[in-house]
Amino acid sequence: xxxxxxxxxxxxxxxxxxxxxxxxxxxxxxxxxxxxxxxxxxxxxxxxxxxxxxxxxxxxxxxxxxxxxxxxxxxxxxxxxxxxxxxxxxxxxxxxxxxxxxxxxxxxxxxxxxxxxxxxxxxxxxxxxxxxxxxxxxxxxxxxx
Amino acid sequence: xxxxxxxxxxxxxxxxxxxxxxxxxxxxxxxxxxxxxxxxxxxxxxxxxxxxxxxxxxxxxxxxxxxxxxxxxxxxxxxxxxxxxxxxxxxxxxxxxxxxxxxxxxxxxxxxxxxxxxxxxxxxxxxxxxxxxxxxxxxxxxxxx
DNA sequence: TAAATAAAAGACTTTTAAGTCTTTTATTTA
DNA sequence: TAAATAAAAGACTTAAAAGTCTTTTATTTA
Ligand code: FES
Ligand code: FES
Numbered sequence: 001x002x003x004x005x006x007x008x009x010x011x012x013x014x015x016x017x018x019x020x021x022x023x024x025x026x027x028x029x030x031x032x033x034x035x036x037x038x039x040x041x042x043x044x045x046x047x048x049x050x051x052x053x054x055x056x057x058x059x060x061x062x063x064x065x066x067x068x069x070x071x072x073x074x075x076x077x078x079x080x081x082x083x084x085x086x087x088x089x090x091x092x093x094x095x096x097x098x099x100x101x102x103x104x105x106x107x108x109x110x111x112x113x114x115x116x117x118x119x120x121x122x123x124x125x126x127x128x129x130x131x132x133x134x135x136x137x138x139x140x141x142x143x144x145x
Numbered sequence: 146x147x148x149x150x151x152x153x154x155x156x157x158x159x160x161x162x163x164x165x166x167x168x169x170x171x172x173x174x175x176x177x178x179x180x181x182x183x184x185x186x187x188x189x190x191x192x193x194x195x196x197x198x199x200x201x202x203x204x205x206x207x208x209x210x211x212x213x214x215x216x217x218x219x220x221x222x223x224x225x226x227x228x229x230x231x232x233x234x235x236x237x238x239x240x241x242x243x244x245x246x247x248x249x250x251x252x253x254x255x256x257x258x259x260x261x262x263x264x265x266x267x268x269x270x271x272x273x274x275x276x277x278x279x280x281x282x283x284x285x286x287x288x289x290x
Numbered sequence: 291t292a293a294a295t296a297a298a299a300g301a302c303t304t305t306t307a308a309g310t311c312t313t314t315t316a317t318t319t320a
Numbered sequence: 321t322a323a324a325t326a327a328a329a330g331a332c333t334t335a336a337a338a339g340t341c342t343t344t345t346a347t348t349t350a
Contacts, residue, residue, distance in 0.1 A: 001150050001231055002238050003261075006308065009242030016253055029326065043309050049328060062317025063325045086146055093147050097154030098290060105287045108161055108277040112268040116148075119264060123257040132253040142250045145243060151338065174296065188339050194298060207347025208295045 003120065008085040011047050013037040013143045015081055015129055016136065018057055018067050019074065023133040027066035038144035047085070054084040056129075069129060079124035091121050148265065153230040156192050158182040158288045160226055160274055161281060163202055163212050164219065168278040172211035183289035192230070199229040201274075214274060224269035236266050 021028040034041040094101040095113035166173040179186040239246040240258035
């Protein structure tokens with residue numbers, strides 16, 4: 001089990017890929033996205049629908065249609081994707097599954113785990129959707145395999 | 146979704162509870178453990194069987210039987226529990242679900258995520274099963290709710 | 291040694307996550 | 321305006337995680 005659900009992993013990879021393609025001036029169809037991020041095509045379709053409803057990606061139907069990211073969305077943080085797919089638990093939940101994390105009656109791992117959680121939160125808030133476009137275009141970063 | 150599976154959360158809570166009770170001089174039955182860590186009793190039974198096979202907890206059947214932790218196991222790190230239940234993925238896996246994490250062809254989150262993963266790994270290696278016994282006995286830490 | 295106790299074992303069910311398929315709707319272009 | 325294209329919608333299936341139940345085995349104690 002990873003830190004994010006499989007669905008969320010596909011979502012993040014897809015959004016990075018779409019951002020890169022938008023940066024290059026293209027709208028991108030599901031088939032191309034799926035093959036470039038190594039995900040099952042119909043499942044990815046479901047995920048992109050959800051992201052489109054959340055306003056994280058944009059889409060147009062018909063010939064020359066596909067998915068893209070509008071200027072306003074380029075700077076959205078990765079945390080928006082994670083929250084839309086997996087919810088907020090990763091930002092607030094207890095390491096050991098207590099129903100809520102608190103300073104007043106903490107679990108044994110609380111002090112260490114809140115640092116971990118903060119790091120994850122910082123990473124996801126600091127990182128933007130379009131942040132890696134150039135490195136992806138240059139082929140220095142990987143979204144598949 | 147948390148960082149650990151639900152099964153693993155129960156396992157950690159149970160082991161801390163058994164350690165505390167062993168420290169106080171008792172063997173503890175499943176019913177008592179389940180009610181004190183707020184877990185479903187028959188599911189916990191399965192989990193404890195697995196931990197017993199892994200040598201992380203010890204058990205004796207029959208009257209006055211139950212679960213306890215032998216002296217040699219007190220100092221085992223929490224990572225042994227996590228690895229026995231969830232496997233090693235949390236220590237080595239890629240944030241975005243690439244089939245392996247590497248420096249040579251990293252995903253966009255690699256540099257940030259390896260720090261997160263290192264923190265989790267350190268926390269789990271540094272923390273021992275018996276480390277919180279006294280605070281648990283004093284009621285300063287919580288394993289339920 | 292019989293009865294009681296408590297974990298081990300394994301088959302089973304339920305729930306959730308992951309993945310697929312078919313039909314509909316919107317858009318473009320010939 | 322018809323044909324082609326591509327996403328949206330929703331019903332559906334499969335696989336994995338979570339949880340339950342019943343029977344067996346080991347141990348103790350009366
Ligand atoms: S109470 Fe468990 S992490 Fe805060
Ligand atoms: S390659 Fe993704 S975390 Fe290392």
